[in-house]
Amino acid sequence: MFFTTKAEYGVRLLIELGRQPQDQPVSLKAIADAEGLPLAYLERIVALLKRADLVESKRGAHGGYHLARLPEHIAMDEVVLALEGSLAPMECFVDDRNDDGRVLCSHHDDSGRGCATKLLWTRVQVGVLKTLAHTTLAELVDFQTRQLHPKTPTPA
Amino acid sequence: MFFTTKAEYGVRLLIELGRQPQDQPVSLKAIADAEGLPLAYLERIVALLKRADLVESKRGAHGGYHLARLPEHIAMDEVVLALEGSLAPMECFVDDRNDDGRVLCSHHDDSGRGCATKLLWTRVQVGVLKTLAHTTLAELVDFQTRQLHPKTPTPA
DNA sequence: CTTATACCCACCGCGCTGGTAGGATTTCGC
């Protein structure tokens, strides 16, 4: 299994926020009900998103969460990275994180012995990060909206 | 973590086989010693590779394993699939395997609710499979050989 | 002051991963 439910639930949470008007906050309870997810667990997940400056919160009654930016400017690499902690394809890839979320193999002084697989895992990791980076939240919101109301056929 | 050590050890095992002359079998003991891996665990891993027709075995004294094909004709998608069982990015992707190793989301009748993430995970999965399919064992063997003997600089 | 919410932390069962143990079976060299 690639990703845990943290990523799944977190992305669904963001989609839910993206479908709402941005001016007033949405409570976690509302999201949990709408998506059928456990509220207490969502709390911990949304905390990750907040720490990564992807959502903002308003406390107290009638409080809740809203996106920190427009859905068009939220790319999935940032989201998944925030939720999963890192995207290391293998144990030996230690969290020596670069600017683009890439993570490196710690066996660099092994003279290659024992880590010739490095080439393979690195290729996979970079591929995944690219795929994620090219998918925005706006796209996913749009995708779901079209699935629920299939009136307007996909415009290319 | 993307992949488990099964994939790591399995690929290293195949690389080790690819570095040897193909005419006589190599014992697991030799591979375990060369790579510093637990022999008993390797046994279970090589069984997966054999079941997938990636290696062939010869029993008895002076027996061992050898590749079932040339390294150029062993692509990593087949290898990782054999070792990890499947490449589902998320729980809901059930093992309804296609010819190309793709796996589908089981939430197809959810009217989209709860699985708008399907688009995202499918993109990632297809990307990973493509990356793996485009990497052959021969490439990895070559990579390791060049790391150990950096005389011949990379041609191109 | 009450209520609705965000926020925080400690706990817990389960399954899977990585690894071990022991034995059965096949084949080569002598």
Add this chain to the structure above:
DNA sequence: GCGAAATCCTACCAGCGCGGTGGGTATAAG
């Protein structure tokens, strides 16, 4: 034929991370 070297098979086990729960505090609206 005997023993050694190897594949093969099955059961077992500890540790850990995931998914989930509970309880409690702080904050803001009415």
